[in-house]
Amino acid sequence: MDCLASDHLFEHLNPQQRFAAQHGEDPLLIVAGAGTGKTATLVHRVAWQIAQGIDPGRILLLTFTRRAAAEMIRRAERVIERTFGRPGSTHARPPITRLWAGTFHAIATRLLRRYGKAIGLAPDFGIHDRSDSEDLMHLVRTELHLAKTDKRFPQKGTCMAIYSRCVNARQPLPDALATHFPWCMDWTEELARLFDAYVDRKEQMGVLDYDDLLIYWHALLTAEGAGDLVRQQFDRVLVDEYQDTNLLQAEILYALSPEGRGLTVVGDDAQAIYSFRAATVRNILDFPKHYPNASVVTLEENYRSRQPILDATNAVIAQAAERYAKNLWSKRSGGSRPVLVTCEEEEDQSDFVIRTILAHREAGIALRRQAVLFRASHHSILLEAELARRGIPFHKYGGLKFVETAHVKDLMAFLRLAENPRDVVSGNRILALLPGIGPQTTARLMGRLAEAGDFSVWTDWKPPAAATEIWPKFVKLLSDLHRTQAELTTQVHQVRLFYQPLLEDRYDNPHPRARDLEQLEALASRYADRATMLAEITLDPPASTQDLAGPPTLDDDYLVLSTIHSAKGLEWDAVYVIHASDGNIPSDMATGTREEVEEELRLFYVALTRARDWLYVSFPLRYYHYRGGDRFSLAQRTRFLSKAVLKHFACRTVLAERTAERPALGDEVHPHVTSPSIRNRTKRYWS
DNA sequence: GTCACAGAAATTTTT
């Protein structure tokens, strides 16, 4: 490529970024602090590799979410267009669409559909998401009569979590139990039996769960013959968010490129927040040990946050135990210190956040450039209600997704059973919808169906009295769907017609649910066929209900609410971190070990480093427990805001503001009256 | 066998 274009390509990068982008074939670790232009560097590296003559179809780019992959491709396209599209450039623009970009799971799916046969995997395998896997675990658990014991057996979700840890951390069951689930150690033998049966059932059904996608990919790479085939497919492998990969993923990378030739990983050990998914910081910390000829580049110039915010976040992360030393600095000086807001009640917190958001909007910061972040999905319930009441539009990311609601899962289960009659999980789900058909009948019916593989075995079955009318219609619907060539939207429509009366019968509020299903029908038109839709929705579920309406237009402004986990990699002008009290951050669920608390600290750090210009951290002094009646407890500021860290914050209380501003805002909005005794009791937290 | 109900228990973050 000519040097003119090369200069142009890199003129926006700083020396470290440029070094990383232009590094050769040897393994490279880019330690990129928050906001240091990690994506830009990775994108330029891809562009540079293409400019060097590497075929985009031979570059593998692994990201943490599909959203990140799409963003990466979009930006790489722009950089390449700038480079190759210049007058004077003699090169044809290489087709970036051939780039292999996606999550580990999405790429695994693609490779396994293509090469799976080599390891005995049929290419039309189905994919189970987390909740499908839990349902199957539950089914197998019932079959093994593990519930029938005097002591309570672990719940399906716990069983799944244990199984998943063994697989992803490549850890024997007793070890996994001892380190992460000590309260389940009495069940070691039963759990082993359960997992055995679970694995067999998946095989019979022809489905893979999330973990299987990684296991089979790894198996493919280590298989004689097939492994070389996959390895030869890629000249370059780039991995984003490397700090959140697990041991199995690290071994996949190792199997892809044992010497690390062509391997680039990018990450920030200070932002490792997925150990509950068996991710391990060791992958990034030990990268130079695993690949002895690796180079390490550290990016420290922050382009995101103003210096006062950086000072605060640097102080927060300085409390972490082991990490690559980084000291982020910014040329974006000026700006105000982050604010710690102590609120009396949760209502005060919502009120403060909304008032501040609106004030910023008045000053020209659109809603979409502001975000409210929280540890757990339910932390935003009250705020959501208040936003809705005041007519402020918002999108919520994380937490319960559209496709996880019962009615959507019901409808999808029809499609899935039609696609794969051996899918016991889907079969169980929809048979249970029919009147007069319970667990016993379901088990027998699914047994017969799995044997025959065709719905005709159900035609001559005599249903119980309650189901005589619906049964023939039900069987006809599924046989038709099983064989159909009809448009996907038509199929969804047929299911919807059949399901509507069941839905009305089953739920108190059927109307919004019915509307969701109409949306699902519209969504179906985006996919080529049924199998594609089922797989894609499992691997990449719509992040928020509002996403279904299609890409938002420019003038359509909304506030972002997100769990901290879902906010990873993103940034906003103004960020509000709510419920920053001990018990929420760190979560009560995660204070068992030192490592867990460390991870919560990093999580808090991730939240704070999303902010560009304004950062507000708040917590209510009174925290209501939603479970177990009306009890509440007095909350304390998160332990991560130690005295030393607080020096970088301006501290305010909503109490003080309240007396001054309350009349103007109107007490009728929040007629809540707090007793003086609480008021006095709480004062010690800030006086 | 199904179904509705009661009481107890767990309780986060996501590909």
Add this chain to the structure above:
DNA sequence: TTTCTGTGAC
């Protein structure tokens, strides 16, 4: 609040 298990009526 949801999830799980046991009980008793049909």
